[in-house]
Amino acid sequence: ERVVRPGADDVERAAEAALRPRRLDEFVGQRVVRDQLSLVLEAALGRGRAPDHVLLSGPPGLGKTTLAMIIAAEIGRPLRVTSGPAIQHAGDLAAVLSSLDEGEVLFLDEIHRLARPAEELLYVAMEDFRVDVVVGKGAGASAIPLALPPFTVVGATTRAGLLPAPLRDRFGFTGHLDFYATDELEQVLVRSAGLLGVELRADAAAEIATRSRGTPRIANRLLRRVRDWAQVRGDGRLDLAAARAALEVYEVDALGLDRLDRGVLRALCTRFGGGPVGLTTLAVAVGEEPETVETVAEPFLVREGLMGRTPRGRVAMPAAWEHLGLTPPAPSGT
Numbered sequence: 001e002r003v004v005r006p007g008a009d010d011v012e013r014a015a016e017a018a019l020r021p022r023r024l025d026e027f028v029g030q031r032v033v034r035d036q037l038s039l040v041l042e043a044a045l046g047r048g049r050a051p052d053h054v055l056l057s058g059p060p061g062l063g064k065t066t067l068a069m070i071i072a073a074e075i076g077r078p079l080r081v082t083s084g085p086a087i088q089h090a091g092d093l094a095a096v097l098s099s100l101d102e103g104e105v106l107f108l109d110e111i112h113r114l115a116r117p118a119e120e121l122l123y124v125a126m127e128d129f130r131v132d133v134v135v136g137k138g139a140g141a142s143a144i145p146l147a148l149p150p151f152t153v154v155g156a157t158t159r160a161g162l163l164p165a166p167l168r169d170r171f172g173f174t175g176h177l178d179f180y181a182t183d184e185l186e187q188v189l190v191r192s193a194g195l196l197g198v199e200l201r202a203d204a205a206a207e208i209a210t211r212s213r214g215t216p217r218i219a220n221r222l223l224r225r226v227r228d229w230a231q232v233r234g235d236g237r238l239d240l241a242a243a244r245a246a247l248e249v250y251e252v253d254a255l256g257l258d259r260l261d262r263g264v265l266r267a268l269c270t271r272f273g274g275g276p277v278g279l280t281t282l283a284v285a286v287g288e289e290p291e292t293v294e295t296v297a298e299p300f301l302v303r304e305g306l307m308g309r310t311p312r313g314r315v316a317m318p319a320a321w322e323h324l325g326l327t328p329p330a331p332s333g334t
């Protein structure tokens, strides 16, 4: 049911690992970021120095982790991976930083979720390549500065605006990843099919791409589901018929909406006359937590112009009625 969600758990991450592009020129789309990044890396290589710290922002599943791995591969350095939520105390971060090798790339996922003290330690480390190790406690405590070898932080965040300015300013380069166009997702799919050793027909690639919400992670996941269907119920071919049949099994419709998305829209249209209706009322109508509706279904519905948010509540946009095959009520007073 969650087949079109952009997040990934560990099992999913393992399946994804095989499909990750390893070099910048295998990375599909995001031309601007790719060009800029390739300059940054090439220049650093030419100078024989660690590249500037890189901040990558954008929604989940668009390739931030992949780019961090590519940066390390392109400069031929090891990659260390951690995340904001994994670092509980400044000391945890100090331990990671002080164990970095020269030129190592440190990937900090969800960097906006670092705790304050860790964040402050990070500024200093990024700017001066130094950590202050605190020894002792209370009045007798003192800080011993420890020099670090040069390294490169690659930070990832869903929104650059969530980062405090002082931290944001420590990044020499910021790249913003945007949702992919359908033809770019088709390229991702063709490449992935090749790696999975299956033949994907062009019409099937196009069909999967249009239902993937602009997100490579979702495209790859749908591809795996179509492959399952073709293997178990079809004749092994990944053609248009197989793609449609598989996506029907997983209840992913032509726009990439799943059951929850459609449930929300349908309730909005049929039970509340298209709104406006409050989030909590709407959530109760579909038997979900308000938070689930707000964070899981709503962002894509709003982005697709199916649902609107107004000060008085959620409203169905004309495209929602059309998508569900419903007729909106005539405007009152006419």
Ligand code: ADP
Binding pocket: 016, 017, 019, 020, 021, 026, 027, 028, 029, 030, 059, 060, 061, 062, 063, 064, 065, 066, 067, 188, 216, 217, 220
């Ligand atoms: P994020 O870190 O932004 O959540 P990931 O880097 O983990 O996203 O990417 C999710 C999946 O999508 C990976 O398996 C990766 O192979 C694939 N992917 C992402 N961007 C691209 C791209 N530009 N070209 C090919 N595959 C991509």
